[in-house]
Amino acid sequence: MRKLFLLSALFIFFAANSQKLQVYYYQSSFWNPKQGPYTEIYTTFVGKTFKYAKTDDGKYNCKIELTILYKQNGEVKQFRKLNLSGIPAKDSIGNKINFVDLQRMSIEPGKYDFEIKVKDLYNETNTLNYTDTITIPTYSGVGFSDIELVEKLKPTEITTNISKYGYDLVPYVSDYFPTNIEKLVFLVELYNTDKVLNADEDFAVTYYIEPTNKSVVLDQYTKTERYKAKSINILLKTLDIKKLPSGNYNLVIEAIDKNHERIAETKMFFQRSNVTWDKKIGNVDSLDLTGTFVDNINNKDTIREYIKCLFPILASKENTYANNQLKTDNIILMKKFFYSYWYGVSNVDPEGEWKKYKAAVNTVNKNYSSQIQKGYETDRGRIFLKYGPPNSIRKRDHSPGTYPYEIWHYYSLPNQGNKRVVFYNPNLVGENYELVHTDIRGEISNPGWESVLIRNNEEYQRSYGDYLKQDYND
Numbered sequence: 001m002r003k004l005f006l007l008s009a010l011f012i013f014f015a016a017n018s019q020k021l022q023v024y025y026y027q028s029s030f031w032n033p034k035q036g037p038y039t040e041i042y043t044t045f046v047g048k049t050f051k052y053a054k055t056d057d058g059k060y061n062c063k064i065e066l067t068i069l070y071k072q073n074g075e076v077k078q079f080r081k082l083n084l085s086g087i088p089a090k091d092s093i094g095n096k097i098n099f100v101d102l103q104r105m106s107i108e109p110g111k112y113d114f115e116i117k118v119k120d121l122y123n124e125t126n127t128l129n130y131t132d133t134i135t136i137p138t139y140s141g142v143g144f145s146d147i148e149l150v151e152k153l154k155p156t157e158i159t160t161n162i163s164k165y166g167y168d169l170v171p172y173v174s175d176y177f178p179t180n181i182e183k184l185v186f187l188v189e190l191y192n193t194d195k196v197l198n199a200d201e202d203f204a205v206t207y208y209i210e211p212t213n214k215s216v217v218l219d220q221y222t223k224t225e226r227y228k229a230k231s232i233n234i235l236l237k238t239l240d241i242k243k244l245p246s247g248n249y250n251l252v253i254e255a256i257d258k259n260h261e262r263i264a265e266t267k268m269f270f271q272r273s274n275v276t277w278d279k280k281i282g283n284v285d286s287l288d289l290t291g292t293f294v295d296n297i298n299n300k301d302t303i304r305e306y307i308k309c310l311f312p313i314l315a316s317k318e319n320t321y322a323n324n325q326l327k328t329d330n331i332i333l334m335k336k337f338f339y340s341y342w343y344g345v346s347n348v349d350p351e352g353e354w355k356k357y358k359a360a361v362n363t364v365n366k367n368y369s370s371q372i373q374k375g376y377e378t379d380r381g382r383i384f385l386k387y388g389p390p391n392s393i394r395k396r397d398h399s400p401g402t403y404p405y406e407i408w409h410y411y412s413l414p415n416q417g418n419k420r421v422v423f424y425n426p427n428l429v430g431e432n433y434e435l436v437h438t439d440i441r442g443e444i445s446n447p448g449w450e451s452v453l454i455r456n457n458e459e460y461q462r463s464y465g466d467y468l469k470q471d472y473n474d
Contacts, residue, residue, distance in 0.1 A: 021128050022046035023118050024173045028146035031139040031191055033231050038106045039136065040148065041068055041116070044173040047086055047096030051122040059088040062096075067117040070107060078107050083121070100151075102161050102171055109138040142192045144253060144266035149174075150185040153236075165234055175270045182242040190233040190255055190264060197229035197257060204256045207237060211315075212248040212269065212414050216345045216353060245344070246274050247315040248442075250414050267414060287336045293351035294339045300331045307338055309361045309376045312385040314341075360385055370432050379435035380406075383421055387413055387440070390421070402453045406433060416441060424453050 024044040031037050043066065050062035063085055070078040080103055087097040114134045120126040137143065149172035156163045162170060169187060177184065190205070197203060208222035221244065227233050235253070248271050255264040289295050297303050307322055314322060318341065325337045342350035364375035364384050375381040384390075390408035397404045405424040413419055419440045423433035437449035446452065 020049065021118060021120060021126055022049045023128055025116060025130070026173060026175075027114075027134075028148050029136055030145045030189060031137075031232075035106055037109055037136050037139060038104055040171075041103045041105070042148075042171040042173045043101045043103075043116075043118075045084075045086065045099055045101070045118075047089075047098050050086065050096070050120050051126070052086075052089055052092045052096060053122050054092070055088070057088070059090065060092050060094070061088050062086045063121040065117075065119040065121055066101065066103075067115075067119075068103060068105070069115040069117075070105075071113040071115070072110065077112065078105055080105060100171060100173060104161070107136055109136045111135045139191050142190075142196050142255070142264050144255075144264055145189040145191070147251065147253070147266060147268040148187040149268075149270075150187060150236075153185065165236065167236070175268075177241065177270060177272050179274050182240065184239045184241050184251065184270070185237070186251065186268075187234075187236050188253055188266065190227075190235065192231065193227075193229040193233060193255065193263070194231055196263060200228045200230075202226050202258060203229060203263070205233070205235060205253065206256060207235075207239070207251065207253045209239065209241075209244065210250050210252055210414075211345075212250055217252075218244075218344075219346065219348055241272065241274075244272050244274060245315075246272055248272075269414070287340060289335055289339055292339055293354070294335045297335060298331075300329070300334075303331060303334045303338060304329075307334060309358075309374075310338075310341065312376055312382040313357070357385075360388075368431060368433075370430055373432070378432065380423055380433055383408070383435065383438075383443075401455060403428065403455065404433075405436075405453050410440075413440065422449055422453070 023046065025042065027039050027041045029037060029039050045062075045064060047062065050064065052060040052062050055061050063083060066080075066082055066084055068078075068080045069076055082103075084101055086099045089096055112134055113131065115129070115131045117130075118128040148169070151170045151172035153167045153169050156166055156168050160168065162168050164187070172185070193203060204224055204226055206222065206224045209218045210216055211218070221239055221241070223237070223239070239251075248269070250267045250269055252267050253265065254262050257263050294303075297306075304326060307326060310322065311319060322337060325334050328334075339350065342354045346353045361376050364378070364381035366375065368375035368378045368381045368384075370378070376385060387410060391411045392409045394407040394409070396402065396406070399405075403424045403426055405422060408421040408423070410419045410421075411417065419438065421438040421440065421443075422436050424436050425431070425433045435444055436452050437446040438444060
């Protein structure tokens with residue numbers, strides 16, 4: 001299989017308390033064969049965090065200054081500064097509705113220092129600034145654009161900045177889908193298939209949902225469609241997520257040629273909260289286990305152990321339910337929960353998925369178990385089971401200035417790349433290594449992790465800090 005592109009849209013939430021501005025933003029990169037690359041910057045302004053004043057029409061509104069800059073070596077390469085108004089309110093304390101802005105900007109391929117600034121013009125001390133480093137692709141080969149999420153769409157009657165391909169597309173500026181949102185609508189473009197395939201040759205595009213903690217296709221959220229090779233293929237698609245349980249997921253889109261080889265891929269992280277459906281799937285009493293792979297598990301200790309080893313990969317809702325099943329100590333209910341979990345992973349081959357996971361559990365139990373913990377209960381075991389084996393491990397057992405430590409390096413994780421995990425052994429003996437720091441999203445992050453690894457000695461503190469940083473970055 002050839003994986004040529006793995007691109008994802010940047011999503012940022014400016015965290016703020018009730019006295020500060022709240023703004024959601026993300027940007028997506030696209031390409032046009034005549035104009036070249038361009039970006040779309042989607043911004044949602046939370047109305048209640050801006051000051052409203054009376055306008056000439058007798059209503060109340062806010063006034064915002066939005067500045068967008070792309071720089072290289074301190075020089076501004078692309079720039080936009082504009083004043084925006086929100087949705088009018090009846091008075092200054094009434095219902096202040098959130099509103100969305102979309103800006104399209106042509107830009108040359110390359111690496112940029114990106115900056116976005118927001119100022120409340122009726123309260124100029126209330127501002128937000130965000131900076132980041134981004135790369136605009138060349139799109140010279142086969143590859144997907146970034147993914148644009150869509151809140152709602154309708155056929156275009158009057159062309160505006162949200163009009164595209166005959167539709168008005170209101171962007172969904174978040175990666176969080178609460179219970180009341182039952183459909184995931186997205187736009188993505190695939191470029192240059194005609195450069196690697198014959199003109200009008202058929203190829204397939206598959207799009208599906210997978211949990212972030214395991215690369216398993218959820219068959220009930222999978223669709224495949226056929227396309228003809230051309231300069232740009234446009235996909236405006238919908239997935240029904242009404243029954244998708246709460247959890248962290250990736251939307252994955254793949255292009256497959258007639259030889260069943262992947263010619264392009266992109267992923268996008270999103271989070272689902274589905275309280276209503278969680279309650280429904282929590283009722284496993286009606287499951288019939290006859291003929292399933294758990295039907296012949298008749299030892300209560302065995303099924304308890306099987307459930308316990310799932311904790312590194314369970315979502316919080318599943319974790320709570322699993323604990324409740326262990327407390328009831330009812331072998332039938334435990335078996336039903338265990339089977340329902342793996343059926344949710346794959347309704348085609350739940351047993352096969354369990355066997356693959358069990359092999360990984362056997363590996364961590366062999367390598368990381370101690371007298372008081374099984375391998376899957378340790379920090380190293382949990383990270384291994386959740387993210388898979390690292391691409392490399394740097395192990396230091398006998399450094400005189402530090403506690404024994406390990407640095408795991410993952411070259412690529414779902415929607416993340418070049419991630420490291422640091423474990424150390426504060427007891428100096430045995431194999432009980434504790435997680436002290438990682439830059440994997442959602443895990444423990446400790447900016448001062450080097451000082452934790454260095455033994456309590458002033459001389460060592462001075463001499464080993466740079467050494468550890470070098471070890472981490474190599």
